[in-house]
Amino acid sequence: MLNAKPQADRPSLLLRGVRKTFADVVAVNGIDLEVTPGECFGLLGPNGAGKTTTIEICEGLTAPDSGDVELLGLNWRTNADELRQRIGLQLQETQFSEKMTVEETLRLFRSFFHRGITVEDSIKTAQLEEKRSARVGTLSGGQKQRLAMACALVGDPELLFLDEPTTGLDPQARRNLWDLLDRLKQEGRTIILTTHYMDEAERLCDRVAIMDHGRIIALDTPPRLIASVGGEHIVEFAATSRDNRDGAVDPALLTAIDGVESHRLTAGIHQLSVRELHTAVPKIFSVLASQGLHLDEFRTHSATLEDVFVSLTGRNLRDE
């Protein structure tokens, strides 16, 4: 399907020192990025972290105040027309004309590109065959999102930008879209997506940049980012004292346990990152018992990118 194979020796996307300020808000505060051909790259962060501004700078919709942006070895100042032909994109919250049908909308977008796939193929790829003649206004949220994907694909792009592709979708529709993205990855396209769902980034992305306040605070593959927390498992508990109901636990006692990498206390919940659950958990119990503490809550889960974000910023991804 993909005709012009991207050259492997040149990055598909290159950002150097990119900054953008709106009024007195620094949206993007000096970003360097390099995305290699065929890679699925994720920008992960809470709302307001600067993900959308970053991706719109890449898409040539927003001009950076300073810094260099290079896509497929080209830049927006001198090669805008060629770049528009070679990239595909999906924006947050685009509403296509409700009175147009799916097929008419795709025909319109296809007509903008010199080369690309047929409208027929784009309908098939987005699994909208049954909705071909339906008006856009009658589509479900997931179908509208697949239409947006189809519009991004009609030009058979080498480089695909997706801004929050699954935000607002129900779990089934999200999984459908993930399957579609898997197929696009297998075709060798370079995909750059933003998301504030860490499970999405873990599931789809080869590498993830975690953004906060306009900066990239971590960049690596999801497994390595998770490993950087120091433990593969997270233990969370809340404890109260039988005597004074204070529940104070000395963190030093907990971190002294073999296999416990770090301790954090947020909103009365203790969080420990732990290497091996089966050896650490009995020791945690005995420490708590020796302090005369009673466990109110206790749970464990495998570490996720969410935990990476929490350990880097002290905040939860969805706090904002």
Place this chain on the structure above:
Amino acid sequence: MNNLEFSSLYQLTMMRFRLFLREPEAIFWIFIFPILLAAGLGIAFRNRPPEVLQVGATTLQLTQALNTDKLLTSITMDEATGTQALATGRILLLAVQRPDTTIYQYDSTNPDARTAKLLADRAIQTAAGRHEALPTKEELVHETGSRYIDFVVPGLLGMNLMGSAMWGMGFAIVDARQKKLLKRLVASPMSRWQYLASFLLSRLVMLVIEVAAFLGFARLVFGVPFRGSILQLALLCVLTSLAFSALGLLTASRAKTIEAVSGLMNFVMFPMWIFSGVFFSSTRFPAVVQPLIRALPLTAAINAMRGNMLQGLSLQQLIAPVAILLAWLIIPFAISLRIFRWR
């Protein structure tokens, strides 16, 4: 067909048609409403045939004499009944036969009663044997082109062209901007001039239907005259529509919401509804504001159309309003291209 399929100008223009035709309200306001308005005004201000006046007389002889005039109809009644009928307005005049004279009882402040008196006196004198001193002859005139409907049809045409061009441009653009569709389109390789050109192309096609339906109705039902060149009238309609499209584009060039653009549109069009002489002549406004009124695009459009349709003037004779319309086409278009917000 295959080439058209891949022509983005064709696809963009087709989108405009589809969106318009799938909006039934828009079809009503642009095609049906002006015709209904013209029909209403035509009926309200139609030239009525002269009315037959009700009178009364106290003798059969007088009644017969009065009924010889086509514009009078007389009933015989006694004087008491007649006085009462006069007081309640059922008759305009009572002719009372006295031994030595005939008395006309009527209200001289009522114009119809005065007319009835003149007609009644003539009928009774003629019946009594009066001869005219001079031979005279009547020639009845109902001149088309000087009726109210003839005056108002070019006005309504201009107003309709203004409304359809401004709303057609403004709503569609701001709607696309508000829904972030405009941003999505400019993020694709769509050419921006084609996007704007698709509005003008679809406008021109719809203009043909809109103008033909309205003027056809005015011609068939009211016999409104077309004294100038039809081709030049068509050119005037195109020029008017393009000028208002440019003004609509300017109005919509920055607005982010439908509410904002609606307010702006009404702000721009309101002075023209009042001052541009749609329903009555703009010369009724004071002389000091006349240059301003003449500079309004709708005034220029309506003056040019009245000149063409009612006076049969050619484009050379209408150079002033045409120049004003051209200025309204070029200046707003140039400004909006500079300030247009594509996202």
